[in-house]
Amino acid sequence: MSRRLKSGRLSLAAILAVSFLWLLFPIGAFADESSGIIMSTPFPSVVADKGKQLTFPIEIVNKGQVWQQLDLQIADGGASWGAALIDRGLQVRKVILAPGKSQSVDFQAKPPTEAQAQSYEFRVQAVGQSGGVLSQLQLDVTLQDKVTKGLEMTSQYPSLSGQVGNAFSYNVNVTNNADQDRDVNLSATAPQGWQVNFKPAYDTKLVSTIRVKTASTQGVDIEVTPPQRTEPGEYNVTIQATSGTDRTQVALKAVVNGTSKLAVSTPSGDLSAKATVDSVSKVAITVRNTGTAPLQRVSFSSSKPDQWEVTFDPATIDELPAGQAKEVGVLLKPSSKALAGDYMVTVTASAQQGSNQSASDSKDLRVMVDTPTVWGWVAVAIIVVVLGGLAGLIGRLSRR
DSSP, X not given: OHHHHHHHHHXXXXXXXXXXXXXXXXXXXXXXXXXXXXXEOSOSEEEEETTOOEEEEEEEEEOSSSOEEEEEEEEESOTXXXXXXXXXXEEOOEEEEOTTOEEEEEEEEOOOTTOOSSEEEEEEEEEOTTSOEEEEEEEEEXXXXXXXXXXXXXXXXXXXXXEXXXXXXXXXXXXXXXXXXXXXXXXXXOOTTOEEEEEETTOOOOOSEEEEOTTEEEEEEEEEEOOTTOOSEEEEEEEEEEETTEEEEEEEEEEEEOOOOEEEEOSSSOOEEEEETTSOEEEEEEEEEOSSSOEEEEEEEEEOOTTOEEEEESSEEEEEOTTOEEEEEEEEEOOTTOOSEEEEEEEEEEEEETTXXXXXXXXXXXXXXXXXXXHHHHHHHHHHHHHHHHHHHHHHHHHO
């Protein structure tokens, strides 16, 4: 009975001892029990994208009773990965630990470009002064083909429209997905003669580089100005953002609409004309498209005195290209009751550019109206008859 009790006590003590050792040496930590040196990392096995910088934080603890001077070595792998143990920017090769103290270092490595998508193993060792390995830590890395984009750039409104000579204002967001703050260079590919400027959001300074914190997004205002004589149409502008080997871009579109302008004049510039009562007189006017877009359906109208007739030849112009002019005849027929003198006739040309924009121009014509020649001779004859009658009357009275 006493032997069974004693055996049970020993079994319980063994279980407690194993449990204590399990807590003392967690997963990811490997040590020589006699040295008291323990190396550990929170995540000893990770999956990473090809080309991504890897960092494992490692803690080295001296749980022994004596000081320890340790040589830190990367035993397996690491040659082509540039693996190293780093602390505050310096490469660490040795560490001295007092009893009960610890020290942290970072295991850093970057997969070479030729690395395949598979699993890789690294082993970090702490070697004592006698040359024996006092503790070691295995790190496992599995590379995958998918490469996480270090930079991203998006625009909520990548396509804008405006008039010739006006600037197009865009806003893009630059996102830094890397694990460190980065300087991002901005550039643009635009048609020849176009000007592209960058400003940080809510700022007025022109920049070509912005600072974006890790896992953050920075807004950028982009002002794109086409030349004054840009032809109407659609134009593409590509914005690039680069930082190190990471590169991203966003495509912007500028739809340039032509301006609608129309000018009415005469070939000589003289805005006066002559007309005769009850006859048709023709006056030439010039209609010119002074805008940058073709005009469609140019029509004509007039403001005239009562009972006058004003018509146009041709009555409409189907299309008038930018920069071109066309001569139009204005046919004037004064009222039969019109008296000789000056009258005002206003002619107006109206047109459309596209589906909704319009242009128009008006000019006042000073029309000098003459009575017909036959009525002039009749008036002369009447005057002669009246004068002859008066002369005869005077002669008869003088004889008496």
